[in-house]
Amino acid sequence: MRIKWAKRIEELPPYLFAEIDRKKNELVEKGVDVIDLGVGDPDIPTPDHIVESLRKACGDPENHRYPSYVGMLSFREAAAEWYAERFGVSLDPARQVVTLIGSKEGIAHAPLAFVDPGDIALVPDPGYPVYPVSTTFAGGVPYAMPLLKENGFFPDLDAIPGSVAKKAAMMFLNYPNNPTTVLANEGFFKEVVDFARKNDILVCHDAAYTEIAFYGKNPLSFLEIPGAMDVGVEFHSLSKTFSMTGWRLAFAAGNERAVAGLGKIKTNIDSGVFQAVQVAGITALKNSSVGLEDRKEVYRERLEIFCRGLEEAGIEYTRPEATFYVWFEVPEGMTSSEFSARMLSEAGVVVTPGNGFGDFGEGYARVSVTFDTARIEQAAERIADFKP
């Protein structure tokens, strides 16, 4: 018997990275030295004081039982305190914060809470693939908002047809942005608040990279904008900030009814985050500046090394002021997929083709610098030598 798959997974777009992975493994087996700059997953270990905090909390039998669905109040309090200190945003930890099993979990479940079949979710393109996929899983229809270079990689809200805005239940945004690396500004966020108000749209802002910014840049929280609390919820993750991707800990904060909606979905799907991990998360948030500058310095140096390689190759790129990615234009006459295939076969470097982030990523590629600095240097040399 051939097990029937539901349409929602049968109709998923083909996994773009599978072919690259296959080719990469083939080359590695042949003994080729492949440098994989594909995945954005910090190589810098989680700081010791956070690990130690987990170690202690693991031994406490209190933490061995089912956690609360919406998260320990003490963790949500720590999150609220961190928001107040970092952004000057005041949150009620009991009603305006919910703990998540990584922000991917919250993002993936948001459309189940806010999108009815046939409703539209506005999604940035290029963007994190979870936004459109989770919309589709909920029976909704993703509508791509192009992030174009000529608009500074911001969506043009005026270009969204009125009929689309009317059918839209929610909008995903993400600044500092993966993959384009740009930061939001107050003016743009204000426009978003007005647009959301006018059209009754819930704004889900993915704020995974607010703490990874360079050159004195200080990324905003969407919730800092007057009126944002009426229309929005923000997803914040400990993954990138504290090098905790493997731990699965994040939270959503903002509009009380939105937080409650997410909580309802979660109560029926999962049973929360291991309490010991939340205790370690409290330690992380209460000591948020420990080691942060050093980690950022490592990323900044690597980004600059890689960008010098791009310059030598004559490749156009956006100077990254945040995140640990470089978003660059593939040489003229090549598609993203062709470039990425040739980078792999001719230079032994894995880069993510931009179209993996949506149609408007075509013509671009992304690398992540979450790998050993010496390897980034080698990759930069190989790119510099690449002859299109």
Ligand SMILES: *Cc1c(COP(=O)(O)O)cnc(C)c1O
């Ligand atoms: C890494 C990432 C996330 C997910 O992080 P979690 O580990 O699930 O918290 C969410 N959004 C973007 C844009 C990311 O790059």
